[in-house]
Amino acid sequence: MATLTTDATRTGRAPRRRKVRSASRPNWLGGLAGWLWLGIVIIPIYWIVITSFKSQDTYFSGNPFAPPTSPTLENYRLVVQSDFPRYFLNSVIVTIGAIVPAVALSFMAAYAIVRSAGKWLTSGISALFLMGLAIPIQAVIIPVYLIIIKLGLYDSLMALILPSIAFAIPLSVLVLSNFIRDVPKELFESMRLDGANEWRTLWSLAFPLTRPALVTVAIYNGLAIWNGFLLPLILTQSPDKRTLPLALWTFQGQYSVNIPAVLASVVLTTLPILILYVIGRRQLLSGLTAGFSK
Amino acid sequence: MTALAPPVVRGPTTTAGGASVKRGAVTWMALPALAIYIVFAVVPLLGVLVLSFTTWDGIGSIQASGLTSWRRVLTDPGLPHALWVTFKIMAFTWLIQTPISLLIGVFLAGHQRYREFLAALFFIPLLLSSAAIAITYKALLDPNFGLGPGLHLAFLTQDWLGSAQLAFAVVMFVVSWQFIPFHSLIYQGAIRQIPKSIYEAAMLDGAGRIRQFFSITIPQIKYTIIVSSTLMIVGSLTFFDLIFVLTEGGPGDATRNLALDMYKTGFQANLMGPASAIAVILVLVGLFLALLLQRLGGSLSESQLEGA
Numbered sequence: 001m002a003t004l005t006t007d008a009t010r011t012g013r014a015p016r017r018r019k020v021r022s023a024s025r026p027n028w029l030g031g032l033a034g035w036l037w038l039g040i041v042i043i044p045i046y047w048i049v050i051t052s053f054k055s056q057d058t059y060f061s062g063n064p065f066a067p068p069t070s071p072t073l074e075n076y077r078l079v080v081q082s083d084f085p086r087y088f089l090n091s092v093i094v095t096i097g098a099i100v101p102a103v104a105l106s107f108m109a110a111y112a113i114v115r116s117a118g119k120w121l122t123s124g125i126s127a128l129f130l131m132g133l134a135i136p137i138q139a140v141i142i143p144v145y146l147i148i149i150k151l152g153l154y155d156s157l158m159a160l161i162l163p164s165i166a167f168a169i170p171l172s173v174l175v176l177s178n179f180i181r182d183v184p185k186e187l188f189e190s191m192r193l194d195g196a197n198e199w200r201t202l203w204s205l206a207f208p209l210t211r212p213a214l215v216t217v218a219i220y221n222g223l224a225i226w227n228g229f230l231l232p233l234i235l236t237q238s239p240d241k242r243t244l245p246l247a248l249w250t251f252q253g254q255y256s257v258n259i260p261a262v263l264a265s266v267v268l269t270t271l272p273i274l275i276l277y278v279i280g281r282r283q284l285l286s287g288l289t290a291g292f293s294k
Numbered sequence: 295m296t297a298l299a300p301p302v303v304r305g306p307t308t309t310a311g312g313a314s315v316k317r318g319a320v321t322w323m324a325l326p327a328l329a330i331y332i333v334f335a336v337v338p339l340l341g342v343l344v345l346s347f348t349t350w351d352g353i354g355s356i357q358a359s360g361l362t363s364w365r366r367v368l369t370d371p372g373l374p375h376a377l378w379v380t381f382k383i384m385a386f387t388w389l390i391q392t393p394i395s396l397l398i399g400v401f402l403a404g405h406q407r408y409r410e411f412l413a414a415l416f417f418i419p420l421l422l423s424s425a426a427i428a429i430t431y432k433a434l435l436d437p438n439f440g441l442g443p444g445l446h447l448a449f450l451t452q453d454w455l456g457s458a459q460l461a462f463a464v465v466m467f468v469v470s471w472q473f474i475p476f477h478s479l480i481y482q483g484a485i486r487q488i489p490k491s492i493y494e495a496a497m498l499d500g501a502g503r504i505r506q507f508f509s510i511t512i513p514q515i516k517y518t519i520i521v522s523s524t525l526m527i528v529g530s531l532t533f534f535d536l537i538f539v540l541t542e543g544g545p546g547d548a549t550r551n552l553a554l555d556m557y558k559t560g561f562q563a564n565l566m567g568p569a570s571a572i573a574v575i576l577v578l579v580g581l582f583l584a585l586l587l588q589r590l591g592g593s594l595s596e597s598q599l600e601g602a
Contacts, residue, residue, distance in 0.1 A: 027400065027401065027404075027503060029397065030397050030398070030400045030401035031401060033394065033397040033398055033401060034397075034398055034401035034402070034409070034412060037394070037398055037416065037474070038412055038415060038416065040471065041415060041416055041418065041419060041471070041475070042415060044430060044431070044434060044471075045418060047434065047441065048430055059444075060439075060444075063444070063445070064441050064444035064445055065445075105326045105327035105330070106327055108323040108324065108326065108327065109323065109324040109326075109327035109328065111320065111323055112320045112321055112322070112323035112324035113324060115320045116319075116320050116321055119321070121321055122321055122324065125321075125324050125328055128328070128331075128332075128336070129327075129328075129331065132331060132335050132336075134528075134580060134581055134584050135335055135339055135577070136528075136531070136532040136576065136577070136580060137532075138532045138534050138553045138556065138557075138573075138576065139339075139342065139532070139556075139573045139574075139576045139577045139580070140335065140338035140339055140341070140342055140573065141338075141557075141573075142338075142341075142342060142345060142556075142560055142566055142569055142570050142573060143337065143338035143339075143341030143342050143345060143570075144334060144338050145352075146341065146345070146356075147333065147334065147337070147338065147341075162330065162333075162334055163334045165330055165334075166330050166331050166333070166334030166335045167334070167335060169327050169330070169331045169335075170331070170335075173327065198319075198320045198323070202323070223420075223421070226423070227422070227423030227424065227425075227426075228423075229423065229424060229425050229534075229535040229538075229539075230534055230535065233538075234561060244423070245423040245424070245425035245426065245535070246425070248423070248425050248426055248429055249425050249429065249539055252429045252432070252433075252539075256432075256433075257439060259433045259436070259439050259440075262429060262433050263430065263433060265429075266422075266426045266429055266430055269423070269426060270421065270422055270423075270426060273421045273422075274418075274421060277417075277418075277421055281414060284421075285417060285479060
């Protein structure tokens with residue numbers, strides 16, 4: 001996959017340099033912090049995974065860090081039977097349903113802002129989007145709840161999709177317009193001379209050139225929406241509209257004593273993201289920072 | 295790799311500047327994004343201010359009630375407490391995460407193979423939802439069924455979420471566990487962009503590692519430190535999911551920050567008016583902090599700050 005592109009080099013995956021560093025003394029403090037942190041990160045994760053394969057009684061009797069002597073899928077069966085496939089599907093629908101329009105609309109808006117730079121109207125629009133970076137979703141959740149009720153969307157997946165799109169737009173427009181600005185003016189000019197209108201220029205020139213940024217923005221927002229908790233908590237009610245984070249919470253409320261089952265639900269809901277991480281680690285990591293270390 | 299190469303340019307690349315063919319209008323392309331953004335972000339921002347002057351139980355009709363909600367919120371001792379908790383969380387978030395993230399960032403910036411591998415493991419917490427992380431730690435710290443009783447370790451077998459101090463410490467630990475990888479990742483990227491020649495020159499001058507860190511690394515990534523600090527501080531203002539699932543603001547109201555105070559007032563006590571007033575305060579505090587941090591970073595050029 002030719003995925004290692006602009007944004008990857010931006011986060012510093014620059015060509016490997018000569019081994020200048022290794023000639024210097026080792027960084028003991030950094031090394032210590034690094035290995036210590038590895039333990040802090042890995043130990044809970046290890047515990048989650050092994051415990052999720054233990055039966056409830058062996059969990060209580062044995063050493064919590066020993067791998068299960070007779071691994072069982074019982075916990076996973078309980079999780080799957082508790083309607084998790086449905087919640088998984090809901091999460092997929094909400095994430096895809098929000099991220100595709102969010103990225104497409106942000107891309108168009110970013111293009112418009114860059115292409116008509118200097119006009120007062122687009123400057124105003126651009127400033128309005130920038131302001132959005134400072135609006136926390138928690139602070140406006142009450143009016144969003146009211147609007148969703150008024151639109152008759154309460155307790156539907158659409159109620160989660162629409163605000164998710166809106167709150168993905170400001171950062172996406174900012175990142176994408178920075179990338180579109182990097183496209184050489186001459187290319188736009190030659191498109192124009194070829195008689196292409198703006199709509200065609202958008203898709204056949206700007207789109208391919210900013211694809212890495214589009215992927216970055218899609219990953220960053222996609223992960224935030226996939227893991228989102230507040231919107232489903234407030235805007236849905238019925239069990240069959242739950243997305244995974246909310247389902248995890250209610251499952252834990254129901255089975256709090258059955259720790260292996262609770263941990264199996266955590267593993268199962270994280271698995272899809274973990275698989276994506278293994279496949280496209282660099283893309284995902286550069287997507288996570290969305291150009292913050294640019 | 296191919297995406298970076300500019301496509302072959304057909305036709306003349308240089309044109310006479312005078313050829314003023316009218317450009318097609320593009321402003322309309324911003325309108326769909328603008329519409330949905332206005333309906334679900336700008337209108338709610340104004341709406342929350344309007345709602346703070348009303349009385350509403352979340353179901354029935356909304357009645358204008360002047361300053362009732364504000365009077366209620368401003369005289370409630372819960373508000374200074376929630377502000378204090380929010381401030382404590384913010385201060386500790388920054389004080390704990392910045393030095394550790396910097397250290398790990400420096401460590402991960404090295405190009406050794408094993409560090410790449412470590413980095414892959416380090417970033418796993420970034421993928422988990424706050425709900426999943428909170429649930430895991432709730433199970434892990436359970437005084438009856440968690441890790442402590444399993445290992446028969448007395449100091450791990452405490453009622454972690456039952457005492458105010460311990461619960462606060464747990465929240466700070468879990469927040470660090472969740473967010474330090476993100477900030478390390480930002481620092482790693484920034485540190486790798488520092489030209490190696492600066493370090494080489496410093497080494498020739500006999501500067502040690504610590505000297506290099508303070509005289510080269512820190513000044514070179516000053517901008518990134520400000521971005522990371524802004525994200526930490528403004529982000530910590532709105533911690534909700536994690537605290538909600540972990541402690542629900544408890545025990546008592548030991549971990550009830552502004553966001554939780556707003557949620558509980560609005561969606562549990564059904565007082566949407568006062569909850570909106572708290573939300574307005576949340577917005578104001580956030581704006582104040584963002585402007586303050588921008589002022590602190592004022593010496594940096596405008597164009598750099600745009601990236602934040």
